[in-house]
Amino acid sequence: MVKRRDLFKLGALAGGAAMIPVLASEDTGVQAFARPAGHRHHATTTFSGRAADAPDPFTVPLPLPPALKPAAVLPDADVYRVTTRPAVAELLPGLQTPVLTYGGSYIGPTIRATTGRRVIVHHTNTLDMGTAVHLHGAHVPAAHDGFPTDLINPGTTRTYEYPNRQAAATLWYHDHAHHMEAEHVYRGLHGFYLLEDPAERSLKLPKGAYDIPIMLTDARFADDGSLVFIMDDSGNRTTLLTNGRPAPYLPVAGRRYRLRLLNASNMRVFRLQLAGGEELVQVASDGGLLPAPAPTGTITLSAAERADVVVDFSRYPAGTRLVLSDTLTGLPVLRFDVEGRVRDDSRVPSVLRPAAPLPPATTVRDVTFAYDFALGWFTINGRLFDPDRVDFTINRGSTEIWRIHNSTSPIGVPHNLHVHLVQFRVLDRNGVPAGPAEQGPKDTVSVAPGETVRVQATFTDHLGRYVFHCHQLDHSSMGMMAVFEVV
Template sequence: MAGFRPPHDAGSSRRDFLRNGSYSIALVCTFGTTESLKGPSVQTSAKLQTSAARRAQFSSPFTPFARDLPIAPELAPVSGKNGVDVYDVDIKEGLAEILPGFETPIYGYEGVYPGPTIRARKGRPAIVRQHNQLTFDSNVHLHGGYVPAAHDGHPMDVIAPGASFDYTYPNEQDAAFLWYHDHAHGRTARTLYYGLVGTYLLHDEREEELELPQGEYDVPLVLADHAFNKDGSFRYAENVDLGFRGDTMLVNGAVSPRMAVQRRIYRLRFLNASNARSYELRLGNSRQMLQIASDGGLLEAPVARSSFPLHPAERIEVLIDFRSFKPGSEIVLQNVAADAGTTKSVMRFDVVDGGGAEEARMPRGRMRTLEKLPAPNATHRWDLSLLTQGGVQWQIANRGFDPNRIDVSTRLGTSELWQWHNPSNRVHPMHLHGMLYRVVERSSGVVHPGERGWKDTVGVLPGEDVTVQPWFVPYEGRYVFHCHSLEHGDKAMMLQLEVTK
């Protein structure tokens, strides 16, 4: 990891960064007493220098809903010749306006956090040319994408400092909420925490036929918990067991923001980009939301629900009809998970006049027909465990990651049954690269209709067995599957899959 500047309080005790005390609506953000972490450089701009008055002003807790929701910029292609959209992205240090009066140093795609949104279309390939301007190796994984193995962002396939790589994305899959992030092995917990996250929205004709909300009414929401030092920089401390837990809720890089919504139907796309925190999201007064999609795209039919879990790396898309609310109404979205603590207030929707005639509609019947999977031709049981003898290592089936070993081989076009067995006391969001699966069974109860569609990540709860059926299409090659609690993945909770013809 030469060149990467890790936090100098890495390895501190849990109490140094966990802030899960009793909930108070004012207690959203606290400052640490340690010096700024040596992640992104704090010397990138003179504007970063803050006066003693500013520091004193913001040494107390922040109030939620004080800032408007930022919307990530959309990245425009630099070329569209021959039916291929080409994008150009610099991976570099930047400054983010997260806290009032401060600029937080980050690593960012185009130097922003979250990174710019890429809107792609099914059947139209894209090339994303990534230039690594950082001082350490990086790479990019299109999470949830059907991507050839050489372009998947395998943890060992990295872009050296000063080098570039053209990631080719065929976009030959149904519309879905994908996202892209760094995946260089051993440091993803830090690089994602410091900002290397962006959204990739893949569209198709079926969405248009369903008349789902578009444009400004189709909003990606990147959720992540953070903590801060007194100079406004991110504070990070590694915890290999629990994973990092912050005391501050960020949505699209703003502390518990407010979002002005017209009396229209909105499509809200939720991504859990946290290192390790799981959420249970619920609207005030348990108002209903209509879930229309999960990781791999549209469900067969919409599902009405008043709350939903969201584990690290999972995506859920919901429609909310604000036409039934009067102007001036304020609807709070809360995290009601048992360990929410000061991350309880997620964001607030402020209903305003305007919007004109509604062009979208709430789907009521079948939205799509899911492909029929071939009968499984093999079964695997993957035990998820923590090894503490001779060092700490999270393992799958009593093995840690070895880039020179293939842990399971399968044939292109087939399917299998994989059972994740979790005897540990931590949630493990298990992610498979390059392909999708269906959740077949949960030992804790019936599989919820909201996760019966295509998935690439599933939260396996403590003491639970979860059986999934992956479909090994559309590409052959070497891929990985791993826990997306980032500290777990960095500490070897990852195996390799090879798909052959």
């Protein structure tokens, strides 16, 4: 029997045309199987029509979120205005989906920033409930971090200032309102914030039109195209969206591209392969460049993690079609349609950004994920989130090691940890040193059931209260979050 993996490979070699019907029928089976009893279709239904949530793959182009234009350019800062508002978007072909947006589209506009130059964003909230904007991965003062109870009230505007005193990185902004972040982000409150710096620019990685941000989300659609949000319902969010469209295609020139992969889903882990295992060269993770390129056949991203990879499409003849797929579901994510070769001055140097030596840690803390049977929910160190309680008090300037342990077995639920304010280094997993993909600065790390991951961070300057939490947002919204205060 031909394995699915081989079909993707076959599709790549044969130009892809023969692969599409195979994918469509298989995907229908996957999606039908994942539906709960009582839904329109179930596993044994003969599929005569197309389900709203199982659209044909590769019928729509990959949209690229437009860069936001500054409202003002000051000598030392760029000023932006963003309005949070409801909108209607075409996510599935031919259907209109009510969404919540930054500026009118399911993927918010991309903010482009440069290290050392401030960005000021005036966020106006026109929703009928509070919002809070968090710039994920950014090193910012507490007042500008989007603390969950630090809300932009309906009908008001709040100004966030970002100093951008950190290295180039693929960051993203998203909602963080108390108890509401899961639903808000699911319905569309997310966008890219791409920070670049001169050192990275001098490396000559692919840039401009060859630098593509790719946001991966998932969704559960009702028949009328509306999004169904039920807390902790990840098993039913069976439609994968890539920049807001189901399995789109992207024409690419025969040259190198940088793909900025972001898992912006609430709960899903993506395990991505290109045409069954073609080479992806990872150059950056959450907080920016890796010390050295890490060639791999598979990129695994838990919720909120990023991986920037370089793919050299000049290795494939014009006409080749390569499918990036999620091997955990077998579903296609994006198809690259390779066109003719073009001149390519980009490169991937063997040294990207050497890691700074780690200072000695003075404090070791435990962060334990558990399931509390009395509470009926997941906790951090035995407690649910209380925005008024400080869980960890950290001295400014100190370096700490956090031992993150997922003890939710026997339930066996994976979690991850996102720490605001800092980029940390992953030291080891169950005592085994972190692999090449985790050698760079990280702000989110996956922790499998039974696993213990040690990370190290230095709390350099900003004072005040910040949160750390599981970034499976249904979990954090239900209380899997805690507070640290830098004093």
